Amino acid sequence: MFTAVERLVAFRYLRAKRQEGFISVVAWFSLLGIMLGVATLIIVMSVMNGFRAELLGRIIGLNGHVTIGSVERRIEAYQEITDQLLARPDVLAATPMIEGQVMASAKNGAAGALVRGVRAADFEARPILRDSLIAGSMDNFTQQDGILIGVRMASRLGLTLGDSLTLISPNGTVTAFGTVPRMKAFPIVGIFEVGMYEYDNTYVYMPLKTAQAFFRTGDAVGSIEVMLKDPDAAKATAFDLRGSLPPGYTATDWQRVNSSFFNALQVERNVMALILSLIVVVAAFNVISSQIMLVQDKSRGIAVLRTMGATRGSILRIFFMTGSSVGVIGTVLGATLGISFALNIESIRQAIQSLSGAKLFDAEIYFLSQLPAKIDPTEVIVTVTFALVISLLASIYPAWRAARLDPVEVLRYE
Numbered sequence: 001m002f003t004a005v006e007r008l009v010a011f012r013y014l015r016a017k018r019q020e021g022f023i024s025v026v027a028w029f030s031l032l033g034i035m036l037g038v039a040t041l042i043i044v045m046s047v048m049n050g051f052r053a054e055l056l057g058r059i060i061g062l063n064g065h066v067t068i069g070s071v072e073r074r075i076e077a078y079q080e081i082t083d084q085l086l087a088r089p090d091v092l093a094a095t096p097m098i099e100g101q102v103m104a105s106a107k108n109g110a111a112g113a114l115v116r117g118v119r120a121a122d123f124e125a126r127p128i129l130r131d132s133l134i135a136g137s138m139d140n141f142t143q144q145d146g147i148l149i150g151v152r153m154a155s156r157l158g159l160t161l162g163d164s165l166t167l168i169s170p171n172g173t174v175t176a177f178g179t180v181p182r183m184k185a186f187p188i189v190g191i192f193e194v195g196m197y198e199y200d201n202t203y204v205y206m207p208l209k210t211a212q213a214f215f216r217t218g219d220a221v222g223s224i225e226v227m228l229k230d231p232d233a234a235k236a237t238a239f240d241l242r243g244s245l246p247p248g249y250t251a252t253d254w255q256r257v258n259s260s261f262f263n264a265l266q267v268e269r270n271v272m273a274l275i276l277s278l279i280v281v282v283a284a285f286n287v288i289s290s291q292i293m294l295v296q297d298k299s300r301g302i303a304v305l306r307t308m309g310a311t312r313g314s315i316l317r318i319f320f321m322t323g324s325s326v327g328v329i330g331t332v333l334g335a336t337l338g339i340s341f342a343l344n345i346e347s348i349r350q351a352i353q354s355l356s357g358a359k360l361f362d363a364e365i366y367f368l369s370q371l372p373a374k375i376d377p378t379e380v381i382v383t384v385t386f387a388l389v390i391s392l393l394a395s396i397y398p399a400w401r402a403a404r405l406d407p408v409e410v411l412r413y414e
Helices: 004-014 018-063 078-086 120-125 139-143 151-157 197-202 208-215 231-244 259-297 299-307 312-343 345-356 377-403 407-411
Strands: 066-070 091-106 109-118 133-136 147-150 164-175 178-192 203-207 223-228 249-253
Touching (some): 018 259, 018 312, 018 345, 018 377, 066 231, 078 091, 091 208, 109 120, 109 197, 109 208, 147 151, 164 208, 197 203, 231 249, 299 407, 312 345
8 A cells, every 4th residue: 555665755754853943842742742642541430330340249249239128128928039039040048137227336436327137047158248247156156145346337436356346226116215226345356357347337237146136136137139140130130029919028139229320330431431531532633733733834745746756645555654654553552541541550659658648649539549440441442443543534625635636836936
């Protein structure tokens, strides 16, 4: 497509001389603009994908795919319903649970907490919970009526294994002097870290029987969480369960519960992609301006080439090559930089944080303890293709203008 002479002339024009210093600076800024635009787009999209994947995996792993509830907020025949759910081929596990808000009080202060009463076997059946236990043992979870707390709650309240945490329930005992809140001290037998700030700072796990006694629910639970073999089928499974369960029971899938949250993430992701794409477009305009200035500066050389027999098509290809080379090189460098940065983003964050002393990623705000990044090959290909197409389109007009120069008009007064 390009002859050896055309390639030689094109790359000679890319190496600017001293009198063409400004044109060279503009070309370099165009290359840097495309490189930074592509790299930024890949990094931001990877971080957004990482956020969504991490939050989705942890929320689904911790809360279940379908939640069975009751309009009375009590499920007394929970064992029968659990056995019925486990008999389904698409159900992986079913966890009866009691959940209640309490005030957690310790020697270093007090804070609100969310108690979850579960059976030890159900706790260990969930990999995200079983693998999150960083201190203590599940053996004491049932033997001592102990509780499990998150690592951030333990740090905030100054608690370690063996300490006691007093839980105060707002549903107290009614006496002649009013309602007296129920309170009880529980030994801490384990500390977990799931990597989400809300769970590590707020959640308390206790044995199901202990929670039933503490919240005075009798032999009943508040809900049953169902884990499916295919989380994406939760909506269809919930619809099927609503028809098979007795009247008064509800089935809610995780997509319905978290729809607003993940829709907000998707909208933010799309808007960020649109805004950052403008960086590449602006850089493409710089390519146009630098190439137009190069054509203007090389007009006499173009006229000489035309008088020596170069066709308009040859001139067009020469300047198309000079302009597209800036876009291609910038896109390749940007993709390399973006992928490398995304793969090592947590290490880079830690290094910048240690050097500057500033907290770049606050777990209390962003829910996660580490900055996640997940590179999607399809998005990288789309980004690179978009940058190449924009760069190639930006090179067409200056090349066409160079090919349209009339050598007679240019050399008339030379």
